[in-house]
Amino acid sequence: MTHTRPGPARRVRTYATLVAAATALATVGTGASLAQASGTTTTAATSAASDGNEPYLVGRGIADVTGEPAEVGMMGYADLGQTGAGLHMRQRARAFVIADRASGERVLHVNADIGMVFQSVRDAVLARLAERFGETYGESNVMLTATHTHAAPGGFSHHNLYNLTTLGYHGKTFDAIVDGIVEAAIRAERDLAPAQLQVATTQLTDASANRSRLAFNRNPAADRAHFPTGTDTASTTLQVRRGGEVDGVINWFAVHATSMSTDNTLVSPDNKGYAGWHWEHDQEGVDHLTESDDPDFVASFAQTNAGDMSPNLDLQPGTGPTDDQFENTRIIGTRMFDAARAGVSGRRTTLRGGVDSSLVYVNLADTLVDGQFTPDGKPQRTCSAAFGAAFAAGSTEDGGGGLPIFKEGKDGGNPVVKVVADALYTASPALKACQAPKEVLLPVGALDLVQQKLPVQLVRIGDLYVVGMPAEVTIVSGLRLRRAVADVVGVPLENVLVQGYTNAYAHYVTTPEEYDAGEYEGASTLFGRYELPAFVQTVHGLAAHMKAGTTPPLGAKERDRSSGQLHSLQGRVVLDTPPAFRSFGDVLTAPRAAYARGEQVEVAFAGAHLNNRLRHGGTYLSVERRVGSGWERVADDGDWSTKLHWKRTGISASRVTVTWDVPQDAAPGQYRIRYFGDARSLLGTVRAISGTSPLFDVR
Template sequence: MIERQRATAMFWVLLLVLLHNGKETISASNYLVGLGSYDITGPAADVNMMGYANSDQTASGIHFRLRARSFIVAEPQGNRVVFVNLDACMGSQLVTIKVLERLKARYGNLYTEQNVAISGIHTHAGPGGYLQYVVYIVTSLGFVRQSFDALVDGIEQSIIRAHENLHPGSIYVNKGEILDAGVNRSPSGYLNNPASERVKYKYDVDKEMTLLKFVDDQWGPVGSFNWFATHGTSMSRTNELISGDNKGTAARLMEDWFDQKSVAKIARRVSNLVQSTHGSHQKLVELASSFQSNPGKTVTKYSSIASRVRSSLKSTEKPRFVSAFCQSNCGDVSPNVLGAFCTDTGLPCDFNHSTCGGKNELCYGRGPGVDEFESTRIIGERQFKKAADLFNSATEKLNGKIDFRHTYLDMSQLEVTVPKPGGGSDTVKTCPAAMGFAFAAGTTDGPGAFDFKQGDNSGNLFWKMVRNVLKSPSKEQKDCQQPKPILLDTGEMKQPYDWAPSILPVQILKIGQMVILSVPGEFTTMAGRRLRDAVSAVFKEKVHVVIAGLTNTYSQYITTFEEYEMQRYEGASTLYGPHTLSAYIQEFTKLASAIVNRKPVEAGPQPPDLLDKQISLLPGVVVDSTPLGVKFGDVKTDIPKSSTFNKGENVSVVFWSACPRNDLMTEGTFALVELLHGQDTWVPVYDDDDICLRFKWSRPSKLSAQSHATIEWRIPQSAAPGVYRVTHFGASKNLLGSISHFTGSSNAFVVK
C-alpha cells in the first residue's frame, strides 16, 4: 500500500511538472537554436556620432555599452539562418561584406549573404564612420577604422558564440500592442494616404510587437528577439555619450530580468555577508574612513571586468540569456510621445512643415521624461514590459521548413510595373539616388538648420546654386524625382568615390510560419504595412511577417507614393524616386513566390567593396599627459572621506585620465563601482554597461594632451547597504606610441 501511494504521488508530481513546463517540456524540438552576444561599443572619444549628421556631436563617454546579438536557427540536416541585431544606427554594406568574408574563412559556405542578416536598431548615439558611401561619413571626417573594426569583430564573435551554443530547441512566437512608445512625427504625410486605406487601421503608427522566444531542450529559455517600430532618438542630437537608446535599454532590462543576475540581485546576494561582517551603519562609516584614495592593485586582465559583474552568478555551462529589441518600419515613428513643440513659445509646431515662425530649428519632439536620459529609460521600459509579457505568455510554436532568398537590385534604374488608376498597368523606373531640400530640414527628433523646412517641393535659388557647385542634376533626373526638388544628386556623384549606394540587397528569412523581411532602409508606417500585406498574400499558409529595418546596408527612407508627394523629411530622403516602395513590393513578392514554389532567384549585380578607397581625416591620438606630480588614474576630485549617501543620490568622482581610443576596453569597462566584502575584498557590482553608471570623458581644451574622466553613479534603490568605492580603468599613450594601462580608485564611502 505504501509503495502504491508513493508511486501515485510520484505520478502526480511528474504530471504537475509536465503541466507547469507546458509545451517546452512535453513537445519534441524541431530546430537547433543558438544565441550569442558581444561588445561593439567602439571609440568613446572624438568620433562623430551616426544618425543626426551633427558635426558637433562627438562621442565623449559611455551611457552604456553597445552589443551585437545574434540568433541561429537550423534544421538538424537542412537549412539554417542567422539574424544579427546591432546596437548601431544601421547595417553597413561594407561591414556585411567583411563579416561574410570572415564567416567564409571560418565555416566555408555555411553562412553566406543568402542566409545572414545584419540589422541596426537605429540608435543615434553610436560612433559613426563605418559606412562606405561619402554622404554617410562626411560629418565623421571620413572613414573611422576603429568604429568599423569594432563592428566587424563584434558581429563575428556574436555569431561564433551563437554557433557554439547550437542545441536542439524550439521557438515560440507571440504578438501584442504597445500604445505609448511611438507617435507619428509626419502626420501630414500619413494623412495624404488614401482615406480608404487609413480607415483599415486604428492608429497612424504600428503599435504591434512581434516576439520570438527561444527554448533550449536542456537549459530551457535562452533568449528572445522582437521587432517593434520606434525611432532610436530618445537621446538627443546634443548627447555625447555612447548609448543604445531606448531599444538598448530595453535589452539590458530584459536580460537582467530573466537572468535574475542584475547587479541589484548581486548586491542583495552579498548584502547579508556585508552586514554580517560589518554590522551597524556606524561601523560601516568607520570602515570606509580607514580606506584612502589609492590606485589599488594593478589590473591587467581588463577584458574580464565587465563580464565579472554581469556574470558573477552565471552558470559556467548554461548559455547566457540574449534578448534583442530589433527595429522595424520606424521611418515616421518618434519615441518623443508628447508631440512636437516650439522651444520659444511652448506651442505646438506648424502641422504641415514642423516649423516655429517659419524656422525648423525651434521645433522639437518632447517626452515622456523630463530629460533625454529619463525618456530613454521610460520608452525602453515600456518595450521591455511588453516583451516580458509576450515572453511569458508565448504558446504558438514555430513549425516547418527553414528557407531564405536573397538578391541584389540596381535601384538606380529598376523597371517597376504599377497599376493604372483606371485599370491596366504601366512600366515606370526608379531613379539614381537624390536627396530633396526637406532632407536638410531634419525632423522633430533632430531639426536641421538654415532656412530649410519640411514639405518643401520647390527649393530656392540660392541653395540650388550651391548644389550645382557639387553636381547639377540632369533634366532626366529632375523629371524622374518629381515632385522632389533635388538638393544633392548623390547617386550621380562619384568623386572621390560613390556618394550613395545603387546596388541594394533584399532578403527573406523564413522559419516555419515566421517571415522576416530584411530591408536596407527605413520604411514608414504605411509603406511597411503595404509591403507586409503584399508578402503575406503570397504565402498559402498563415504567416507572421515582420520588417527588419536598416538591414545589411543603408539607403535612407522608403515612403508611399502619396507620402512622397508631400516631401516631408521622409519623402525627401526616399532616394530612388516616387516608385521606390512599388519596386520593393515587386521584388519582395518575387522572393516570396520563389520560396513558395521552391525556385532559385538570380544573385543580381554585386555591390562594390570600397574599403581601399576610404579616406580618413580624423587625426589619431598623439600623446596623453598629466600635470607634474600627477599620475594617470589619480583622483582629481574625490568623494569626501567618511561620506554617506542615500539611495537615489548621485556620486561623482573625477580622475586624471587618457584618451579612450587608446584601448576600447572591449568586453571590459572604463568605470566600476565596487562593494567591500569583509575587510579587504572589493566585489565588482556596477560597470559602464549599467544604465545607472555614466562614464564621461573630456579635455580641458580641444588640443590639450591632458584629459579627465568623470564617473557618475546614480545609486539604485536596489543597491545593498555597505561600503563602496569608484574605480576607473584606462590606457595612456606616450610620445613613442607605447600604450600603458592604469587604474585608480576613489575614497570609500557608505550607502545606507
C-alpha cells in the same frame, strides 16, 4: 573580485541532447552541413526532431561592438557638433542561429546597437564567417540589422556621405563593429541546442508617435484604417524555448532609437539597447562581463517599419513622456520590454515548418517596375539617387541635424532650393522628370556618394516570414511589403514582418502618396516616387521563388571601396600625459564620505584618452562594495547607473569623471569606484593605468 547581480541566480539547465549537439558542431564548424552534423546526434535528439517537440537547433550569442567613445562624431543626426565625450552604456551585438534539424537549413540573425548596417560591414562580416565556417554562411542566410541608435560613433561606412560628420573613416570603430558581430555569431554557434520557437504579438500604444502625420494622411483610407492611431502598435516577440525554459527572444517593434537627442555626447544604445539590457541584466541576472561566452538569456530588440515612428511622444527632440532624455530612454525601453515580456506569458503560437532564406541585389537607380505594382497600373522606372530639399531640414520631431534655412514641405519654402534645382534640371531634365514632384537638392547617385545596388532579403522561420529591407520603411510602406509576401506564400498578414535597417542603408522608403507630400521622409526617399513599388516587386519575386523552392539570381553588387577610405584625424591620440604635478590614476575630485540611495556619486581621475583601447570584454570603470576582506563589483560601464565623462585638459591630459546613481535597492556598506584606462607614450606604446577612489558609505 566577484560581481553581485541584481537579477535572479544563474539558472542550471539540463538538455538531453546538448552534449550530442555540441559534438555535432565540431563538424559543422568546418563547413559541413547541419544535416550531416545532425546525423551524429543521439536517439533522443532524433526522436525530438521527429515528434516536433523541439524541431529547431537555436544558439544565442552576445558581444561588445562599442566604437571610439571620445572625439568621434556620432552617426544618425548628421550633426557636426555631436562629438563623443564618454560612455553611458556599451553597444552590443546580439546573435541568434536558427536551424531546421530536419533539412539542415539555417539562418543567422544579428541585431547590433549601431546606427546603420552598411554594405562595408556586411561584406567584412561575411568574409570573416567564411574563414571560420566555410560555406555554412553566405549572402542569403545572414541577416544583419541595426537598432538605429543615434548615440554611437560613426565613420564606419565605405560610402563617403556617411563619414562627413566624422570628417572621414574610423577604422577602429569599423573593426569594433565587425569583430563584435562575428564574435556574437561564433558564440551563437557554440550555444546551439534543441529548441522550440513560439511567437506572440501584443499591442504597445504608448511608446511611439507618427512624426509625419501629414504624409501618412495622404494614403488611401484602407491603408490608414490598419493604423487607427497613425502608429504601428504591434510588438511581435519570437521566443526561444529550450528544455522548457525561455532562453532568448527577438522582439520587433516600430520606433526610432532617438530618445537620446542630438545634445547627448555619451555613447548609448538608446531605448532598444536599454530594453535588451534591462531584460538580460535586471530580470535574468546576466553579467555581461563574465557570462558573455554563455549568457543565461539574450534579448534582442530589433527594428521593423519605423521610418515615421518617433519615441518623442510630444514630437519635440528629447520630450515625451518627460523632458529628460535619459529618463525617456529608460521609460520607452521599459515599455518595449513590458510588451515583449507580456507575450511570453500570454497567448503564443508555436512555429512549425522549415527554415529558408533568399537575397537579391537590386539596382534601385534604374529598375523597371511592372504595372501590377504601380499606383496607376502603368510600367514606371526608379531614378538615380537624389535628396530633396526637406532632407536638409532634418527630422525636426527627432532632432535631425538639419540646416535652419530649409523647411519640410514640397519645396522647403526656400528660393535657394529652386535655384539649385533649376540648375540640376538644366543639366539633367531626365532626373527632374523621374524625381518629380521632389525638388532635387543633391544628386548623390550621380556623385557616387551612396549605395544604389541594394540587398533585399526574405527569411522564413517556420510560419514566420521576415523581409530584410536596407532602409527606413514607413508603416504603410511596410504594410504593402508585408501584403505582397503574405499574398504569395499564403499566410496571414501578421505572419510577415518587415525589418528595416538591414544589410545596407539607403535612407527612407515612403509610399508614392507620402512621397508627394515632400516631408523629410519623402525627400529622403532616394530613388523617386516608385521606389516602394520597386521594392514590393522585388519581395513579391523573392516570395514566389521561396514558395517554388527555387533560388533567384543574386544580382550585381557594388564595387569594393575598402581601399579608398580617407582616414579621419578625429579622436586620433598622439600622446597622453597626466596633469602637472599629478600621476595617472590620481583622484582629482573625491567622493563624499556617505551617500543615501538615490543620490549620485561623482569621482574624477587623472586619466587618458578613451580611444587608446576600447576594452571590449572589459570596462573603463568599476563600482565595488566591500564584502569581508574582499571586494565585489556591483556596476561597470555597461550598466544604466554609471556614466563615464571624458574631457581633454591642456594639450595631452585627460580628466575622466565617473558618476554612479546609487540604486534604491543598493545594499548598505562601504564602497569604492575604480577607473581603468590606457595611456599612450610619444613613441606609441600603450600601457594600462588605473585609479581608485577613497572609500565612501551607502546608508
